Amino acid sequence: MELRTISAMAKRVNEIIIFVFVALFSKAIGAKPYWRTRWPIDRVSTECLTWQLAVEANNVRGWRIVPAHCLSHIEAYMTGGQYEQDVDYIVEQIESYVSEIVVGEDGMDAWILDIDDTCLSNVIYYKKKKYGCEPYDPMAFKAWAMKGECPAIPGVLGLFSKLVKNGFKVFLITGRDEETLAPSTIANLHDQGFIGYERLTFRSPAYKGKSAVVYKSEIRKQIMEEGYRIWGNVGDQWTDLQGDCLGNRTFKLPNLMYCVP
Template sequence: MASPDACFCLSWRMAVEANNAQGWRTVPPQCVGHVERYMLGGQYGSDVAAVADQIAIYLGGSAAADGKDAWILDVDDTCLSNLPYYKEKHFGGEPYDSRAYVSWVLRGACPAIPQVLGVYRKLMERGFQVFLVTGRSEDVLGASTVENLAAQGFDGHHRLIMRSAAYRGYGAVPYKSTIRRQLVAEGYRIRGNVGDQWSDLLGECVGDRTFKIPNPMYFIP
């Protein structure tokens, strides 16, 4: 067995990914080094690749039957990585800092998560309507998000749905549920739904399958 701290931190991370640990505000202090090694040492990349593999297994040889077969992908730490930002924030060991975070996003410098970009390209090739659904504020972060996604290869998608003023103050579950309900009302069949937060994947109209991308750095209720 690993050292007591490594053992505890592995268990904590597992509790996060299985949605047993909720409402946490920072990574436990004794796990900051563990999360750093996880994110930078290769295991995180392997874990994301494993999710991409499961999506590939689920897809098999299938393609969109028509223009109503849809997938939903979250943006932050699903398509685009905030890891360069969190490196400066002790990998989640510091509480959320909205001003610094907005400055970071406005730079439009988030790199693609390559395994998810692979999933995205496959979905596009197969003719699925891909919706990128994000809690980012449309007013403040719209332009930088559009630019960042395009620069990182997330182009040609059906629709980018950002948080409009009407949804300000909504929690992620009711906001994203409302968006998905609208898509279903438009006749879309949500074949899959990918996010790094359980709040992307719970609520209404979650889709035929959901896929949780690992993220031990922060929790969005």
């Protein structure tokens, strides 16, 4: 028998032992495998799953409100663990991609992150708005954002820290209004641990009324014209990930609560 075969067998046996141990341990503490317990699957509506898949694949665009009959589906999705699991899995994909990039010594390797529901979560706010089943309420959202109490999305905070540590220049580009929301947003990011980014761009008066695609494309273009190499671009909206100067790869985080046109 070849050495390679014996080594492969040993590895397999090792895997089986770990598997059995984890299975017994799960049994002992009464836990089911996490992917069975997290999302209350009996509250999944296949009709809403169709809508969800179409939204996430960018087949439905410019939608204004979550279908009313999908409230319990989205509530279960957002609060039952599936949303976090989905975010964490995408962050894993991003980190796997990041690990293949050789960061140069010139300090020009850049990464783009959106803020709302990418770095910072608005789920607490949207819970009061029936997870998007109620129409968008700009005044109420502004009041919420001005409090500066959005929690970090843990997976993205971890990614952010790794990017900064690995030498990437992180550019935060947000559609939040500069005049009214800059101070609270800066404080909120700091409080939540988003420390060490290169630049934070708000929507200035010059970009008011422009679509997110136009606004964000122009900001990314400026960054590239400064000589930065944009390796990645992460957002919860397809409008974060369309237009010009997108970067080498884009990643779409889930968001079923609202759509930025």
